[in-house]
Amino acid sequence: MDISIRPLLDPDQDWVCQVMIAEWGSEIAVVHGDIYRPAELPGFIAEMEGEKVGLLTYHIEGEACEIVTINSWREDSGVGSALIEAVKQAARRERCHRLWVVTTNDNLHALRFYQKRGFTICAIRVNAIEASRKIKPEIPLLGNNGIPLRDEIELEILLPM
8 A cells, every 4th residue: 555645734733633642642742851732843644545544743953853753553564664754855855964753761662663764872861751741740650561661762863965
């Protein structure tokens, strides 16, 4: 099946809010102490046969592009990879030299996903989730596979110009 990627549009904001609540527990994302409202960020939707199967939002600051959220509802179908390629192209158009993302210590699936796509671990913020819970108390104490949710792991890929 073909994956089509399109930019987020204003009419998509309600849908993004619904996704955030269903997948992330609230309309906000808290990463490295910053609060993001993904429905207000640029991003991409992946579609297959007219069905929304993926979402990525991002934030550009200076020459760096941060992936704020990424979701794929079709595992092992290329949706996540297509979204990463779309954000890489957007970052290059904005003259970004770096694409980066933060995940948590429990998210072994994400760590595998990003590293297989050329990202490298560049920072670990020990106990950073404790500060994030003060802003977003919905963040659970236990994450995937019952692993205590504590640390942020930053990964990056440098973008050739």
